[in-house]
Amino acid sequence: MASRVLLISTNRCDFPYPVFPLGLAMLDTALQRAGHVTGWHDCQVTAEPVETVVERFRPDFLCLSLRNIDDVVFKRQHTYYGALVELCQAVRRQTACPVIIGGSGFSIFPETLLGLTGADYGIVGEAEASLPQLLGALEHGTDPSATPGLVHRRDGRVVINDRTALPFHAYPEPTLRPPELVDYYLRTSSMLNLQTQRGCAFECCYCTYPLLEGTRQRRREPEAVAEDFASLERCGARYAFVVDSVFNSSPTHVLETCEAILRRNLKLRWCCFLRPQGLTREQMTVMARAGLAHIEFGSDSFCDPVLAAYGKHFTFDDILAASELAREAQVDYCHFLICGGPGETVATLRESHQNSQHLRNAVVLALPGMRVYPGTRLFDAARRQAGCPEGADLLEPHFYLSPELTFEQVAAELQSFSRTSSNWIVTEPGPDYAALAARLRQRGVVGPMWSYLALMQRVLPRPA
Ligand code: B12
Numbered sequence: 001m002a003s004r005v006l007l008i009s010t011n012r013c014d015f016p017y018p019v020f021p022l023g024l025a026m027l028d029t030a031l032q033r034a035g036h037v038t039g040w041h042d043c044q045v046t047a048e049p050v051e052t053v054v055e056r057f058r059p060d061f062l063c064l065s066l067r068n069i070d071d072v073v074f075k076r077q078h079t080y081y082g083a084l085v086e087l088c089q090a091v092r093r094q095t096a097c098p099v100i101i102g103g104s105g106f107s108i109f110p111e112t113l114l115g116l117t118g119a120d121y122g123i124v125g126e127a128e129a130s131l132p133q134l135l136g137a138l139e140h141g142t143d144p145s146a147t148p149g150l151v152h153r154r155d156g157r158v159v160i161n162d163r164t165a166l167p168f169h170a171y172p173e174p175t176l177r178p179p180e181l182v183d184y185y186l187r188t189s190s191m192l193n194l195q196t197q198r199g200c201a202f203e204c205c206y207c208t209y210p211l212l213e214g215t216r217q218r219r220r221e222p223e224a225v226a227e228d229f230a231s232l233e234r235c236g237a238r239y240a241f242v243v244d245s246v247f248n249s250s251p252t253h254v255l256e257t258c259e260a261i262l263r264r265n266l267k268l269r270w271c272c273f274l275r276p277q278g279l280t281r282e283q284m285t286v287m288a289r290a291g292l293a294h295i296e297f298g299s300d301s302f303c304d305p306v307l308a309a310y311g312k313h314f315t316f317d318d319i320l321a322a323s324e325l326a327r328e329a330q331v332d333y334c335h336f337l338i339c340g341g342p343g344e345t346v347a348t349l350r351e352s353h354q355n356s357q358h359l360r361n362a363v364v365l366a367l368p369g370m371r372v373y374p375g376t377r378l379f380d381a382a383r384r385q386a387g388c389p390e391g392a393d394l395l396e397p398h399f400y401l402s403p404e405l406t407f408e409q410v411a412a413e414l415q416s417f418s419r420t421s422s423n424w425i426v427t428e429p430g431p432d433y434a435a436l437a438a439r440l441r442q443r444g445v446v447g448p449m450w451s452y453l454a455l456m457q458r459v460l461p462r463p464a
Pocket of ligand 1 (some may be wrong): 011013014015016017018019020022023024027061063064066067068070071072073100101102103104105107122123126127128131191192193195207208209212213241242243244247275324441
């Protein structure tokens with residue numbers, strides 16, 4: 001049976017740039033493959049009221065995606081889930097068709113968000129298999145309650161089913177990307193995105209990735225990834241973001257994927273998250289030849305005891321070696337730091353700053369405070385501190401700070417590092433930067449703009 005499914009991307013966050021709704025596009029592909037007719041409402045792209053879209057499209061099912069809960073910026077703590085609640089209420093007033101929610105933000109707080117929104121169902125984690133299964137059951141009037149990952153109400157309480165994580169190649173390829181969305185995101189962010197694997201087996205104490213994607217790594221076939229790269233180029237993209245939690249989770253995956261990309265002779269350049277451990281010159285060289293232009297290292301700290309306390313299982317020597325490989329291969333790179341987590345003190349912060357002097361050409365993006373999520377090891381540590389809310393209440397952002405520090409101390413240290421080291425970016429970029437980034441994009445500059453941010457800090461006078 002063919003149903004009409006309206007896909008709604010609720011994400012309106014445009015920092016650091018608007019992000020193409022890849023998860024919903026992958027679901028769209030699976031739904032079309034299952035014979036459904038789909039329509040899109042992307043809140044980033046259009047200001048048209050959702051009621052008008054519902055009136056026009058007349059959906060049988062409404063599928064809402066929530067990517068971000070909040071901005072994870074201690075100083076701002078801007079939240080996004082309120083917009084989802086409002087949207088659900090608006091569509092509820094207008095139509096009785098089933099409302100289904102999913103997405104990474106939803107999957108971290110499924111019970112609370114199902115309650116707040118009054119949606120009929122949710123699905124936690126990936127949904128290429130379970131969403132068509134749920135819609136099929138609802139269409140046929142059969143019981144959907146066995147759907148993997150389903151979040152539903154039974155006897156007045158919310159029940160969350162176990163998930164299944166199928167091999168990546170079980171999902172339909174190639175991903176269909178609606179042309180009007182492609183145009184919008186290429187214009188505003190200069191890039192599109194793609195995924196080469198799912199799952200994260202690493203053990204960073206604060207991180208939700210293993211909860212969202214599972215701990216078992218599932219990789220796509222190198223040829224399928226290369227074909228996806230080629231399809232982005234055919235869409236007009238000159239730049240792609242590889243959204244994998246860690247692209248170099250396996251040396252074979254790196255080599256085989258890059259070799260498959262190289263065989264296509266593409267011009268596309270790309271960016272990915274790398275783990276600064278186990279990288280070899282051979283891997284870096286093949287990635288650079290295959291178009292890797294920017295690396296975002298999730299290093300978190302440059303101080304060994306803090307790296308150990310965060311559960312990183314690598315050391316500053318790994319960070320140094322990986323950075324040198326990137327520099328030699330002429331690939332721009334940055335390190336994200338989370339300052340003030342378990343084990344951090346003023347001395348460890350200063351050691352990180354000191355060590356950063358050895359990283360040639362690095363951009364350092366450092367933020368204070370570690371966002372606490374339920375289900376992580378950090379949550380257990382945070383609960384022992386006064387003032388940490390219960391799991392469900394963490395929907396409102398709560399940040400762990402080492403008992404050795406205050407937020408003001410961390411902020412003051414970071415400010416002082418940034419005054420002496422222009423490559424340390426420690427505050428939210430202001431309107432000057434947003435305007436510069438927009439001008440550069442208009443002139444054809446592609447990719448994330450953090451290297452320009454560091455450049456701006458170097459040339460513009462800053463407060464003493
Ligand atoms: C890659 C990434 C980035 C890149 C994106 C680059 C790009 N051009 O795409 C960058 C670095 C720019 C980035 C920025 C930010 N990010 Co980010 N990012 C990710 C990451 C690692 C992967 C996202 C992704 O594309 N996944 C692949 C797709 C296929 O999966 P998916 O979207 O989850 O969709 C699947 C399911 O969720 C589900 N699903 C999705 N929608 C729906 C709808 C329905 C109805 C159903 C049933 C199911 C469903 O099915 C999909 C397919 O299986 C996630 C963490 C993670 N592992 O998920 C964080 C994550 C999404 N980011 C997060 C955040 C907070 C941000 C920022 C706000 C941080 C900041 N201050 O800069 C910004 C916001 C950017 C924006 N404009 O929205 C958080 C969101 C949670 C939260 N606390 O709010 C996450 C979860 C990380 C975390 N801290 O836990 N991010």
